[in-house]
Amino acid sequence: MRATVQDVMTTDVAAVNQNDSFHTVADLLISRGVSGVPVLDDDNRVKGVVSEADLLAKEEFKERYYGDGYMPPLRARIRRTVGSEGSGFHKALGESAGALMTSPAHTTTADASVVLAARLMDKYGVKRLPVVDDSGRLVGIVSRRDLIKVFLRRDSDIERQIHEVIPGELGVSVSEGVVTLSGTVDEHSHAIKAVRLAENIDGVVAVHDDLSWKNDDIVQLPVWGGA
Template identity: 80%
Template sequence: MRTIVQDVMTTDVAAVNQNASFHTVAELLINRGVSGVPVLDDDNRVLGVVSEADLLAKQEFKERYYGDGYTPPLRARIRHTVGSEGSGFYKALGETAGALMTSPAHTTNPDVAVVLAARQMDKHGVKRLPVVDAEGRLVGIVSRRDLIKVFLRADTDIDRQVRDTIHSDVLAIEVTVADGVVTLNGTLPEHSQAITAVRLAENLDGVVAVHDNLAWKHDDIANMPMWGGA
């Protein structure tokens, strides 16, 4: 059974209303020890996310108020121009979470597989995803750290699931697991059975890698007809 976001997400979520003040957001980030929080409307729907980077725009750009000759550091200008944070200058003018946030937020759903959530984080370069229900209301949050927990499953649990999934007793496959690394030994009737066993094991939650030491008696892969030819 695949692990889904609901299995690893945090339900005690630090979040703010869109009308929360700059100081309220800053205090929440500091007191909860988080780097970003979802921003909600009055109906608990996620509008965006406000992060430490959004708040730092205040510091990076505040000198613009004291002189027209001030130019932010090149790194800051590039990040705010082409990055995912939006315009740092306009965020520096913001006084509420709604004005400071990055919107729309990248979100996920409770029933999504953790591997898909991980891919979404990597695609968008974010560290966390608010978890929303079908109406877009906040029900939790999942972070990179939460997803890593999947790889901390006990070897005994992984061993049991691998054996059940690949039917090791029927196929006489020897299974060993150490620190999440699965090793498969044995001789199967068909090449295709060995390939299937390895792929099934690789796709199980908590499996770091699969060492394939399987042999086979008949190479049914080499004799399979080719389709789609002229």
């Protein structure tokens, strides 16, 4: 069975209301040792996320001297525009979590697979995803660190699952998440499928293929080249 976000997420979530002050947000980030928190409305629905970077805009746009006229580097301005993060200068004027946050928030659900959560984090370049229910209310949060937990599965659990998903009497050994498949199967295609099935199991770091086969049923296409 695939691991889901619910299996690894944190339910004791540090969060702020959209009306909470700048000081409240800063205090929570420091006291809880986190770099960002979800921002909620009065119905506990996720409206956005506020991070250390959002708060630092307050310092970034302070003038070092009169007439400084600071302008962020072009790359930073493009990132904010494309990523819908809003204006750094606008955030520098913010006094509440709602004015400081990045919105809309990228979220996931408890029943989503850890694979999907990892893809969302990679797609949007974020370190955490608020977990919401069908009404958009906060039920937890999942971080990159949480997703790594799937690689801490016991070798015996991984080995048992491999035997469940791959038919036949193959040799299976697992050491610190690295799987070795051995033995003989009827068809070359069966060996390929067995390796792919093992690779897709949660917690598998790599698969070493020591399989052999009786019949090579893989069609070899001719290599066209020429002089």
